[in-house]
Amino acid sequence: MVDNFLQGVAAMANFWSISAALLGLVSGIVIGALPGLTATMTVAVLTPFTFFMAPLIGLPFLLGVYKGAIYAGSIPAILINTPGTAAAAATTLDGHVLAREGQARKALLVSLYSSVIGDMLATIVLIAVTAPLAAIAIMFTSPEFTILFLFALTMIAGVSGNSLTKGLIAAALGAWFGSIGLDPMSGMQRLTFGYAELTGGIALVPVLIGMFALSEILIQSEKSVVRSIAAAGVDDASGVSKKEMKSLMPTILRSTGLGIILGALPGLGAEIACWLSYAAARRHSKNPEKFGKGSLEGVAAAESGNNATVPATLIPMLVFGIPGDTVTAVLLGAFMAQGLLAGPLLFQQHGDTIYGLFCVLLLTNVMLLVFGYWAIQYLRRIVFIPRSILLPCVTVFCFAGSYAVSSDFFDVFVMVGGGAAGYLMRKADMPIPPFVIGLLLAPRLENAMRQSLLFGDGSLSIFVTRPISAGLLAIFVASLGFLVWRSFRARQIKDATVTEQPHDAAR
Amino acid sequence: MLGKMTRRKSRSRRALSALVAAFAAISIVCAADQAVAEYPDKPVRLVIPYPPGGGASLHAGVIATVAEPYLGQPLIMTIRVGGGGIKAAEYVSKQKADGYIVLMGDITINSLRPLVEKVPFKISDFTPIGRITLDPLVFVGAKNAPFNNAKEMVAYAKSNPGKLVYSSDNVNGWTYVAFKALMKMTGTKMRGIEFGGGGPAVANVLGGHTMAYAGAPAVVGPHIKSGALKPLCTGSTKRAPTLPKVPTCKEEGFDVQWEVWLGLFVHKDTPAPIVAHLRKAFTGILQDKGMKRLIKKINSQINHVEGGAWVKVLEEERKRLKKIYE
Numbered sequence: 108m109v110d111n112f113l114q115g116v117a118a119m120a121n122f123w124s125i126s127a128a129l130l131g132l133v134s135g136i137v138i139g140a141l142p143g144l145t146a147t148m149t150v151a152v153l154t155p156f157t158f159f160m161a162p163l164i165g166l167p168f169l170l171g172v173y174k175g176a177i178y179a180g181s182i183p184a185i186l187i188n189t190p191g192t193a194a195a196a197a198t199t200l201d202g203h204v205l206a207r208e209g210q211a212r213k214a215l216l217v218s219l220y221s222s223v224i225g226d227m228l229a230t231i232v233l234i235a236v237t238a239p240l241a242a243i244a245i246m247f248t249s250p251e252f253t254i255l256f257l258f259a260l261t262m263i264a265g266v267s268g269n270s271l272t273k274g275l276i277a278a279a280l281g282a283w284f285g286s287i288g289l290d291p292m293s294g295m296q297r298l299t300f301g302y303a304e305l306t307g308g309i310a311l312v313p314v315l316i317g318m319f320a321l322s323e324i325l326i327q328s329e330k331s332v333v334r335s336i337a338a339a340g341v342d343d344a345s346g347v348s349k350k351e352m353k354s355l356m357p358t359i360l361r362s363t364g365l366g367i368i369l370g371a372l373p374g375l376g377a378e379i380a381c382w383l384s385y386a387a388a389r390r391h392s393k394n395p396e397k398f399g400k401g402s403l404e405g406v407a408a409a410e411s412g413n414n415a416t417v418p419a420t421l422i423p424m425l426v427f428g429i430p431g432d433t434v435t436a437v438l439l440g441a442f443m444a445q446g447l448l449a450g451p452l453l454f455q456q457h458g459d460t461i462y463g464l465f466c467v468l469l470l471t472n473v474m475l476l477v478f479g480y481w482a483i484q485y486l487r488r489i490v491f492i493p494r495s496i497l498l499p500c501v502t503v504f505c506f507a508g509s510y511a512v513s514s515d516f517f518d519v520f521v522m523v524g525g526g527a528a529g530y531l532m533r534k535a536d537m538p539i540p541p542f543v544i545g546l547l548l549a550p551r552l553e554n555a556m557r558q559s560l561l562f563g564d565g566s567l568s569i570f571v572t573r574p575i576s577a578g579l580l581a582i583f584v585a586s587l588g589f590l591v592w593r594s595f596r597a598r599q600i601k602d603a604t605v606t607e608q609p610h611d612a613a614r
Numbered sequence: 615m616l617g618k619m620t621r622r623k624s625r626s627r628r629a630l631s632a633l634v635a636a637f638a639a640i641s642i643v644c645a646a647d648q649a650v651a652e653y654p655d656k657p658v659r660l661v662i663p664y665p666p667g668g669g670a671s672l673h674a675g676v677i678a679t680v681a682e683p684y685l686g687q688p689l690i691m692t693i694r695v696g697g698g699g700i701k702a703a704e705y706v707s708k709q710k711a712d713g714y715i716v717l718m719g720d721i722t723i724n725s726l727r728p729l730v731e732k733v734p735f736k737i738s739d740f741t742p743i744g745r746i747t748l749d750p751l752v753f754v755g756a757k758n759a760p761f762n763n764a765k766e767m768v769a770y771a772k773s774n775p776g777k778l779v780y781s782s783d784n785v786n787g788w789t790y791v792a793f794k795a796l797m798k799m800t801g802t803k804m805r806g807i808e809f810g811g812g813g814p815a816v817a818n819v820l821g822g823h824t825m826a827y828a829g830a831p832a833v834v835g836p837h838i839k840s841g842a843l844k845p846l847c848t849g850s851t852k853r854a855p856t857l858p859k860v861p862t863c864k865e866e867g868f869d870v871q872w873e874v875w876l877g878l879f880v881h882k883d884t885p886a887p888i889v890a891h892l893r894k895a896f897t898g899i900l901q902d903k904g905m906k907r908l909i910k911k912i913n914s915q916i917n918h919v920e921g922g923a924w925v926k927v928l929e930e931e932r933k934r935l936k937k938i939y940e
Contacts, residue, residue, distance in 0.1 A: 147665075151693070155675035158908055245821040249807075289697060292808050294731070294785030303704050303734040307696025373817050428836065429817045433665060436813065440672045444911045448836045513695050515705075554810060561807045562779065562823070 111454075112234070113464025116570040120471070124163045124463075128471050132166035133478065135175020136182075142189045142316050144510020146176035148435045149251050156442045162445040162460055167467040169441055173434055174226065174471050177377055177417055178479070181218045181410055186211060186489045187336070189320035193311055194377035194413040196543060197385040199319055200266070201398065201405035208401060209337040211487040216347045217355065217403050218410045220478040223472055225363040225411030229418040230468045232367050240453075243424035244371045249558035255372075256552035258583050259379065260544070262386030263592070268399060268538035277537050281545020284309050291554045291559075304517040311378075311547060313509040313518040317525025318532075318539050321505050324498050325530045336490040336497070347403075355407045358388045362412035369412075370419025376432030377413040377420075382544055384412025418468055425449055425461065446580050653713055653888050654687040658713065660878075662693045662718050663702030668717050669830070669914070673746055673876055676908045677899060684898040689716075697876045698784055699723040700733055707739040711883035713892060716743065719879045725932050727786055730939050737932070740879035741889055742924050744896045748875045748917035750850030751792045751828040752835075752860060754843040759825040764847040764866040771802035780826040781815035782806035789815060792828035792849060792872045795938045799868045819843065829858045830874065832914055849873060855915075871934065875917070877924070 119125075136151045149172055157165030180195030185202035198218065204215035232240070247255075260278075267274025287298045288308030299305035326335075362384035369380045388408030389398045398405050416432070423429040428449035430436035440466030442449060447457055454461060489497070509522035529539055571577045637820050660678060664670045679729040681689035699722060706717040717724075717740065728737045753764060761767040771778045783789045787807060793806055804826075809815040812829060819827040820842055827834070827843075831854050837843040838857065847863040848854050849872035863870040878896060880889065900904060900918040909916055919927060 148693075151671060152691075155679050158676065158679065158911060178820055245817065248818055248821060248823040291810055292785070293700075301699065303700060306698075307701055310696075314628065373814065423817075427820055429820070436665070437671075440912065443832075444672075444908070446911060514692050515696070515701070516692055558807050558809065559804065564776075564805075 111458040111462045112465070114459040115464075115466050118163055118459050118463040119167075119466045121163075123468070124167050125470065127164045128167035128171040128467050129474055131171025131372055132175040132471050132474055136179040136475075136478070136482070137175075138172075139179030140175030140182045140191050141508065142183055142191050142320060142504050143312060143511045145192050145312060145512065146173055146180075146194075146386060147437060148511070149176055150434055150441075151437045154437055154444075157441055157472035158444045162447065163463055166441065166445065166464055167471075167590045169438060170464065170467055170469050171436065171474075172415055174414075174475065177414055178219070178222045178226075178410075178475060180413075181222070181406075182486060184217065185214045185218060185406070186486065187320070187497070188323045189501065189504070190315055192378075194381050194416075195409070196315055196378070197381040197409035197413075197540070198317065198406060199268075200385070200409075200540065201400070201402045204399070204401035205403070205406070206490050207337055209374055209490075210401070211337065211490045212483060213347055213403070213581055215483045215487055216480075217313075217351075217406045219476065219483065220347065220352060221355070221359050221362075221407040221411040222414040223476045223479075224359050224518050225366060225413075226417060226475075227469070227472050228360075228363045229367045229370070229415040230465065230472065233418040233422055233468070234462075237422050238426060240371050240430075241422050244373065244423055245427060245429075246575060247372055249555045249562055251579060252372075252555040253552065254570065254576060254579040254583055255375075255561050256548055258579070260382055260548055260552065261583075261587065261590075262383060263541045263544055265381070265386035265389045266399075266538065266540040266544070269536065270534050272322065273535070273537045274541045277532065277539070278541035278545040281542035281547075282549030283545075284314075284548045285549040286553070291550070292557050297454035304515075308550070309521060309546065310512060310518055310541075311521040312512045314525040314546060315543065316505050316509050317522040317527075318529035318543065320501060321522065322529030322533055322539075324502055324505070324532055325526065327498055327614025329492055330494070335493050353409075355403060358392075358404045358408050359411040361391065362408045363415040366412040366415025367419045370416030370432075371422045373423050375416075375427045376434075377416040378547065379415040380416045380539070382547075384408045425453060564569070631736060653891060654685065656714065657688045657690050658685060658714050658716060659690050659692050660692055660716050661702050661706055663695065663699035663723060665693070665695050668727055669747075670720065670876060670914050671830075673909070673914065674718050676905065676912065677746070679908070680902050680905045681895075681899050682934075684895045684902070686895075698727075698787075700727070700735075703740075704734045705736040706879070706881060709881060711881035711885075713884050713888035715880070715881055716892070717879045718876065721874045721931075722787060724877070724879060725928065726791065726935055729932060729935055730786060732775070739882050741882050741884060742921040742928065743878040743880060743889070743892050744900065744921050745875050745877040745919040745924050746900065746916065747914055748873050749830045749914075750848045750854055750862075750873045752831055752838075752848045752854065752857065753792070753796070753826065753828045753846040753863070754819065754834050754838065755826050755846055756819050756822045756824065757842060757844065758822045759844065761825075762844060762864060764868075766859070766911050767846055768796075768802060768834075768868065770799050771797075771800070775803040776805055778802075778826065779824045780804055780806050780828075781819045781824040782808045783812050783815050784808055784810060788812075788830075788874050789818040789828045790936065791935075792870070793826075795870045795872055796848075796863075796868070798938055799870050813916050816871075828872075832912075889921070 132385045138144045150169055157169060177194055179188055180192030181198045184190045184195040184198040185206050188199050190199055190204040191195040202214045263274055263278045265273060285303055289306055290297050296306055348387050365384050366380045369375045384572045385408050388404050392404055420432050424439055428612060430439050506519055511520045512518055532539055559569050570580055617662045639736045660674055662671050664676050678691050694705055703723045706715055706873045727733055755761055761770045780793055797804055815827055834843060835856055838845045845860040847861050847866045849863055849870050853862055897920055900916050
């Protein structure tokens with residue numbers, strides 16, 4: 108392996124490969140930062156051009172695009188409360204609060220550092236243990252995924268804002284909208300009312316743009332439009348101290364671990380990893396009450412989680428030809444076009460090329476750090492642009508972006524509807540993230556559950572007879588039990604202090 | 615005097631307006647003629663019905679890169695996903711029939727689903743321009759499956775009704791139909807699990823969670839060569855050139871013929887000269903040497919049939935499909 112790696116370094120170390128990677132990275136950052144232009148779209152549009160290039164020029168370019176786009180989604184999430192890609196939706200929660208308080212630079216730097224660290228560690232895992240990790244990932248199928256999705260849905264409690272009841276209502280609404288479209292098993296139309304546009308279901312990205320961005324614009328436009336998002340006087344250009352970074356490390360490491368596991372499992376991607384990492388960070392945090400109110404931990408968790416999935420999704424793709432998410436599905440085609448057929452033989456036949464590409468991943472990380480650091484000093488000023496200029500620009504991006512997703516005008520209506528719903532939800536103090544998670548996860552949970560029941564010939568015992576599924580279920584039940592016990596104890600303590608108070612007063 | 619003048623004036627006016635009308639009529643006819651003669655005078659859009667990364671978008675990407683010299687204008691890919699391809703087909707059927715929008719169709723959206731489902735368009739809404747590929751589906755077994763060839767598989771299914779679990783894609787999808795035809799032909803009962811797409815379906819047969827699957831040679835070929843999947847039989851009349859050792863299903867004793875294609879279509883009302891122009895252009899594109907080299911790179915091969923000849927082949931195929939669903 109070391110031999111292969113050194114050959115890879117040698118194959119990679121030329122001007123054209125490195126330039127291609129850098130060009131890809133910069134284009135990825137620019138496109139990923141524009142809401143609606145997703146990483147998948149970008150890679151798909153650029154793939155045919157790489158057919159004519161040598162493997163170590165075309166593929167570094169695409170990998171650079173992929174990495175840049177996933178990172179850059181966090182830039183508009185922080186600055187204008189609009190996730191540039193679905194993977195950055197969780198970053199808006201704390202990142203934008205920080206930006207409003209004049210700490211845009213700090214939030215952007217934490218996001219950059221967390222992304223780079225998460226990505227770097229995941230790449231090292233990719234290089235070291237691709238084959239064994241892939242062998243474990245392929246043992247997961249519908250019953251295991253059912254439990255994982257259930258697990259993921261319980262985190263709604265973690266992103267529910269002030270009221271769990273309102274959070275659950277939002278999640279149920281999300282699940283309801285998620286069930287629109289073709290029934291996944293029978294192909295029957297559900298809740299489409301005969302509209303062909305609805306047979307494909309409600310697309311996630313237009314909903315995200317509407318709920319986060321358009322509703323934000325509506326809220327903002329209630330205020331004085333002359334002022335900027337952050338008041339000019341509160342600009343804090345100090346950045347992140349070493350001490351702050353050090354205190355964030357446990358969060359980053361945990362999220363990276365989660366991101367690697369979720370990325371390696373086929374079918375889960377960065378857009379789920381960001382929410383799971385965020386909820387896990389909140390659960391383990393010493394200051395969970397700061398989440399959603401400008402917590403650096405929240406930004407770090409979401410961003411290291413989603414970027415760690417990037418190298419990890421390559422694991423099942425390279426070893427089995429199974430794409431971990433939609434971007435890798437496109438990349439798989441680009442690899443095939445270069446004669447690199449994914450599978451166990453790939454590492455034997457094209458070891459030097461593959462390890463060369465691994466080097467590209469490490470190298471683009473360093474480039475991302477340098478380029479990002481340089482760009483942030485200019486980007487952070489966006490929050491000081493007067494609203495009367497910024498808001499119309501963002502509105503244009505909302506419409507253009509939601510149309511760009513699949514060049515379908517119906518998606519623009521979905522975006523506007525999402526914006527109106529998001530506005531009403533904000534007015535009613537109902538949290539938006541549970542809605543998004545419901546929309547994202549409920550259809551997948553339904554699918555996995557029904558597939559499991561087919562596996563088990565209609566019997567629920569399938570969930571306990573398979574060892575991995577049984578293990579996951581045990582962990583799930585135990586952690587649920589722990590949560591219930593903890594909240595019960597918290598209430599007991601509260602009751603105790605409440606009963607003590609009159610006693611104190613009497614004294 | 616005054617009256618005479620008015621009459622004369624009105625007469626000349628009538629003459630003038632008649633002249634204008636005639637001129638207008640002539641120019642409209644000319645313009646219409648010109649529109650056909652000058653086609654195409656702007657880029658042509660190719661509508662892709664499936665998400666990027668799949669066979670449709672890969673082939674479209676290759677075609678778009680070599681199209682311009684043959685078409686006279688660039689060919690631009692537009693991805694329009696939804697409803698398992700229904701959205702794109704409906705979109706093309708409702709656009710202007712001016713030849714500037716071409717559908718990257720396939721056997722499910724242009725033949726199968728309009729036959730057996732209620733969809734918002736008809737088979738007859740489209741005029742075929744040309745077939746691009748034709749691939750048989752190859753039946754494969756999992757490494758740990760209790761059978762090693764097609765005969766053993768059918769025997770296993772006969773003695774264990776409902777016990778053979780296979781990976782399926784979508785209702786009325788490629789794999790779904792392959793197994794439906796196999797079950798009908800052999801009188802067996804097997805259990806399919808719809809995974810919503812080819813990717814997860816392959817993952818599950820590779821992981822040994824299901825026993826069998828049927829997929830295109832480009833998808834299952836590498837796994838057959840690496841020994842991860844057992845080849846059973848191909849649903850074609852001749853053995854697949856890329857898998858010469860795998861017998862056809864007919865050789866194994868059951869006549870399952872299920873070959874899937876990608877092809878190009880335009881709106882049914884597109885003027886004949888434009889249809890002819892497109893058919894000629896795509897014949898050139900699909901025989902281009904660079905094109906053939908690129909198609910090989912994505913592990914596929916061209917199996918072109920020009921639109922006019924293809925119409926009859928399609929009719930035969932649709933008759934066969936109807937029988938599977940009877």
